[in-house]
Amino acid sequence: MHLILFLFFGGICVAGAVNLLVQRHPINSALSLVVVMASLAGEYLLLGAEFVAAIQVIVYAGAIMVLFIFTIMLLNAGEEVRSKGSRVAAMLGVPGVMIAGVLIAWILLRHSNTAAVSMFALPGDPRAIARLLFRDFLLPFEVTSVLILIAIMGAVVLASKPEAVARPSAAEPAQREVRELVASGRER
């Protein structure tokens, strides 16, 4: 039963990841990434990490991917075009990454510890996670809130209109030129 579930979720996972690479339209890639994340949540459940599985679905497949899909729709991203750079990258990248993947698998199998992970090996229920998070990892947890705050401010500053951030200062020629370029770009 465990093996069947593992193979089922793992197969969906790998199929979604390959589909992400094959699809040319970003929205299709985003949706296959949602599939990957949902099936990874299934794998987490098999390992007993209930809280992580729930967070995976809510934060990753929910929040982050909605952000991605919003951006794709906002920027009206179309199909990507094949270019010279992409052909070179595919020619060099595919064999190189294949070799790297085979190497990783070979090393893992060679030094494989046959110690088996049983189903629901480690119950990661919210109570145990919270006890660890708010006691042993309290300082990293609080530092994380600062990180989130900085990320919010950075996102707001970066995504706002350019002239709202860059106040017209002592008119440097280069700066003025950039601003004119931006303005002409927007008119187009």
Place this chain on the structure above:
Amino acid sequence: MAIPLSAYLILSGILFTCGVLGFLIKRNIITIFMSIELMLNGVNLSFVAFAAQWHSLSGQIFVFFVMVVAAAEAAVGLAIIIAVYRTRETLNVDQVNLLKL
């Protein structure tokens, strides 16, 4: 029957290499960003598998932190993508070759 730990690690390795491959061959900047998320997911799986192997919940805490960092990174990165698109009107990384906005 139980699954050996290396099966989970190989699955996570496959996901990671798929992410690396997407990072290399994709030309759309948003898809490249999604490949990075795929790599982070692969690493998360190995964290959870090791946590189950060693009977230590710290691995799951680390997954939690990785997710927080990924969320922050997605917010900032997508804001940068929007800023780049506003000035260059393209999402193709071949045409985005200057750091200057």
